[in-house]
Amino acid sequence: MxxxxxxxxxxxxxxxxxxxxxxxxxxxxxxxxxxxxxxxxxxxxxxxxxxxxxxxxxxxxxxxxxxxxxxxxxxxxxxxxxxxxxxxxxxxxxxxxxxxxxxxxxxxxxxxxxxxxxxxxxxxxxxxxxxxxxxxxxxxxxxxxxxxxxxxxxxxxxxxxxxxxxxxxxxxxxxxxxxxxxxxxxxxxxxxxxxxxxxxxxxxxxxxxxxxxxxxxxxxxxxxxxxxxxxxxxxxxxxxxxxxxxxxxxxxxQPSVPALSHEDAVYEALVLGVRDYVEKNRFPSVVLGLSGGIDSGLTAAIAVDALGPERVKVVMMPFRYTASMSVEDAEAQAKLLGVEYSSISIEPLYESFMQQLAPEFEGRKADTTEENLQARCRGVLLMAISNKTGALVLTTGNKSEVAVGYSTLYGDMAGGFDVLKDVPKTLVYRLSEHRNKRSPAIPQRVIDRPPSAELAPDQKDQDSLPDYADLDRILELYVEQDYSAHAIIDEGFEEAVVNRVIRLVDINEYKRRQAPIGPRITQRGFGRDRRYPITSGWRAGE
CATH class of the missing domain: 3.60.110.10 (Carbon-nitrogen hydrolase)
Known part of the structure; x- marks a missing residue:
């Protein structure tokens, strides 16, 4: 003994x-x-x-x-x-x-x-x-x-x-x-x-x-x-x-390793999730659309930390509604991160599509169809680059957008891995600020400006969605904790807002079934965790 x-x-x-x-x-x-x-x-x-x-x-x-x-x-x-x-x-x-x-x-x-x-x-x-x-x-x-x-x-x-x-x-x-x-x-x-x-x-x-x-x-x-x-x-x-x-x-x-802060732990989880998905599936590199917005900005930073700048390519795809600020910030971040950068206008692609679709659209007013077409032009470009180079397309939708369907099938959802799929928008901001404390990675103007899909003149996310702080809390209660509409309203939220958010979550299950996977960082993410029928007569408010 x-x-x-x-x-x-x-x-x-x-x-x-x-x-x-x-x-x-x-x-x-x-x-x-x-x-x-x-x-x-x-x-x-x-x-x-x-x-x-x-x-x-x-x-x-x-x-x-x-x-x-x-x-x-x-x-x-x-x-x-x-x-x-x-x-x-x-x-x-x-x-x-x-x-x-x-x-x-x-x-x-x-x-x-x-x-x-x-x-x-x-x-x-x-x-x-x-x-x-x-x-x-x-x-x-x-x-x-x-x-x-x-x-x-x-x-x-x-x-x-x-x-x-x-x-x-x-x-x-x-x-x-x-x-x-x-x-x-x-x-x-x-x-x-x-x-x-x-x-x-x-x-x-x-x-x-x-x-x-x-x-x-x-x-x-x-x-x-x-x-x-x-x-x-x-x-x-x-x-x-x-x-x-x-x-x-x-x-x-040997000494114990100190515990990580909330932001450090989530950020490292995202980095490891990206690195292992790319490495274990033997992708040589990744490519993503860099819009000058915070979601793509954070995604690019995570990709570089996971793989190194030499394996990351970013593409700016401007249109008539793209602000000059967005173009400037995308190029500035690409230089900051040391990644390969290119700019491809989607204007001629969009015009060609509209010309071919003119007979089908005749007599109908412009609506989100034209906005989605812009996103789909960008998706086609990124997937073509992926096919030619073998690079994995990283999509950039966050959990708040994925939840309510604020995304375009076969457009900004086109890709193989969504880095922020389980990251609520409010956490996207916190992680971006946190990453910049390590070293400059995302231009501050990208973090400070109001978020916009830039698919229409002067468009802002909050024109279509509730304030992100309210939206994320409602989504946490409904998606992660299974609160009913009545229970969420009892938490102090307006009935109309709650019902609208829940309806958006429910009717967009079909989109999420076709969305790329992404790393899980909350107690309940979409996919393996939350499996709801697409065809359903269930009423969440009851």
Whole structure:
């Protein structure tokens, strides 16, 4: 029996479906933990072999064979350290979300996740059968229990481990980011540690996976529920702690990483979401329309921080309604960021379309059709550049606009990834100011001027929409918290405004179904989180 147990926590960025690549990452981490840090145990994240969430890859007939092959590679490749990893595995014809312990060529212990989340972005009951038993194993004189992600959010799995006298609980996670979640995790871990009297090591994966962003933020709490170590957010890390088996004291071998502010956390989530979507899908670069407005300005800054200026191209596409200020500010920001810049007028394209459509439009007054046509001219140009160069088109619509349909199908919605899709307009302003505190990235005039789509003379967003502060609060209550119209009105908002906003949200579901994905940063984003029927007779005010 040793006096101290050293555990390394591998906070890694896995690629969903890349089982061979993920095995290599795990093997390298195990060898580094063993040889450079003299660790006894390496703890990896939930479903590390497949990456999370693998979705319907779990239904592929070859899954069982691939996972078994990967486990054998790990058994053959890791000696002298206990490896704790997550993976999907069949037992008696049923698929479980598993955690296993590999030691010196043998799989010495397995645990099946008991609490399967089936809410928000999670749908694990579609794939997995819930485990029914907890379990502990002994290693170097320490009684260790395993739990997987959602298990730690419920008291029963921890109570079972307490009955089995677990001194240490290893919790494997794939917990996606939303603003404020770090504090909630800490509170949950503190409560479970106090209930169990055990030290808890919480390891989370990091990286972007389509619209989900995993922030890492692995941590350790002692048996009294005190946070004794915190890993970095939004970055890979390999961190070690020592557990004194006699006293239960936890000794980190490196200092904790300070918590991020709200704006820092959201900004880093967006940067990581863009970087991993581009890198993991092997796009050489990105292109976006830079209008001289705040949404495209912030999107360009995020793209540069994610990929570097050499992989970002911006295009100004002016029209007769485009203010000279917009042209000047777009060019100024392109120079500020050091990105490739070009300007292509949409005037001749628009006129050609109008000429061809004249017989169809005869006798009809001008309306939003002509405005949308401008946006669609711009969409055609960006998609053509994308087709020719391979660059991913980044769209620039924010959550407020996406919610109420203040966007044009096949126009400004044309593209592959919407960086601000889950960012309300008021937060767009805060993030822009915040980014400029690091270094100049967005001209101040872009932030200060009233927002406008510039699709009509002297057009302003607030001509068509409520004040953004009111709009964003109504949307938060309706979209993220499921308030009824009556409940929102009771919060002090005008009935007519509330009913109009809700109606716009409801009737624009068809647009959102055709919109590009974007990184999720709130507790409820459009897409995986919020799935409403397009055809519906539901009345939100009732």
């Amino acid at each position: 040793t006096d101290t147990l050293r555990v390394a926590m591998a906070q890694l960025n896995f690629v969903v479906g890349d089982i061979p690549g993920n095995v290599e990452r795990i093997l390298q981490a195990a060898k580094t933990a063993r040889d450079q840090h003299q660790a006894d145990i390496l703890l990896c994240s939930e479903l590390a072999l497949t990456g999370y969430p693998p979705e319907d890859l779990l239904l592929r007939p070859s899954l069982e064979r691939r996972v078994d092959k990967a486990l054998q590679q790990l058994k053959d490749g890791v000696q002298g350290i206990a490896l704790v990893i997550g993976y999907p595995r069949y037992h008696n014809g049923q698929l479980y979300n598993m955690a296993g312990v590999i030691l010196d060529g043998e799989l010495i212990f397995e645990y099946a996740k008991q609490c399967l989340p089936n809410y928000q972005v999670f749908d694990e009951k579609r794939y997995f059968v819930a485990g029914t038993q907890s379990g502990t194993f002994s290693f170097k004189g320490c009684r260790i229990g395993l739990s997987i992600c959602e298990d730690i959010w419920h008291s029963e799995p921890v109570a079972q481990l307490k009955e089995q006298q677990a001194q240490l609980i290893l919790n494997l996670n794939a917990s996606p980011f939303h603003a404020g979640k770090t504090y909630v995790r800490q509170q949950v871990l503190a409560q479970r540690a106090q209930e169990s009297g055990a030290v808890i090591l919480y390891v989370n994966q990091v990286g972007g996976q389509d619209e989900l962003v995993f922030d890492g933020g692995s941590m350790v709490v002692n048996a009294q529920g005190q946070l004794v170590f915190a890993s970095a957010h939004f970055a890979e890390s390999l961190d070690c702690v020592d557990l004194n088996l006699a006293s239960g004291e936890v000794i980190p071998l």
